[in-house]
Amino acid sequence: GGAGDTTRRMPRLGETGVRMCDAALAADTLPAAFDLRRASLLRARALHRLALNDVKGALADLELARAAAGPASRSAFDRSLGVGVDYVQAYALGMAGDTAGARALVRSTFAKRPYSRQSALAALIVADSLDDPAELERAARETARLAPESVDDLFGLLVEQGRWNDALAIWPQLVPPREKDETPYYVEMRRQGDRNYVSAARYWADKGGWRAYALAASGRPAEARAALAEARDRLA
Known part of the structure; x- marks a missing residue:
């Protein structure tokens, strides 16, 4: 008479994840009334299909996810889960080579939640997957507007593009990442290269080197x- 196995597990992307989603969707413990749960599982299965480069299957699952939300849940779906479904579809369109379609969907989806950090970061992830520097910069600027610590992404992008003066212009806005246990998970996921930087001094020494390069190049x-010299002093 217990609650059963309530352990949260993160399946590997790909075939294992597809099988687990299949099992959950077919389970007798998923009543029809749990339509948002069904939609969430379908979106998850779409992500696993994308990991297998099954774009067609992923897009089909996303349509099923939209259809799964009943009338009573439609409003909640459109405000939250549906936004995520749209971002996954945009990512899938990009994988299929439809950059224009992906770009249009990213912009219309972001417009639904223009003040959400999670939405902005999702838009940035999708834009980063497209071969479209202008769209990536637009998404990076939107994210930086909502999450000041994300100015770092924009700074790095401008340096990579050799736009030295633009990068130097936003240097004063850089914010070092917080300690790992204080950083929201969605920010931490965008900070793979910085997650071991537990002190602001090391962060500024690193970015200071980028700044020095930009100054020299300009x-x-x-x-x-x-x-x-300032960057070196921070490590002294």
Whole structure:
């Protein structure tokens, strides 16, 4: 008479995840009234299909997810889970080579939740998967507007593109990541390269090197040397 196995497990992306979703969707313990749960499982299965490069199957699952939400749940679906379904579809369209379709869907989806950090970060992830530098910059600027610590993504993007003056212009806005146990999971996931930086000093030393490079590349050697010295001092 207990609650059963309530342990949360994260399945591996791919075939294992598809099988687990299949089992959950077919289980007798998933009543028809649990329509949002069914929609969530279908979205999850779509993600696992994308990991297998099964774009067609993923898109079919996303349509099933939209259809799963009944009239009583439609409003809640459209405000939350449905937004996620749209972002996954945009990602799938990008994988299929439909960059224009993915870009249009990302923008219309973000417009539904323009003040949500999670939505902005999802838009950034999708934009990062497209071969569209302009769209990636647009998404990065939207994310930075809502999550100041995400200015780091924009700074790195501008440096990678060799846009030294644009990168230097936002240098004063950089914010070091917080300690790992204080960082929201959705920010931490976008900080794979920074998650071991447990001190602001190391962060600034690293980004200071980028700043010095940008200054040197833009023809400001004296300022570059000063920036490099400042970065070294932070590690002293």
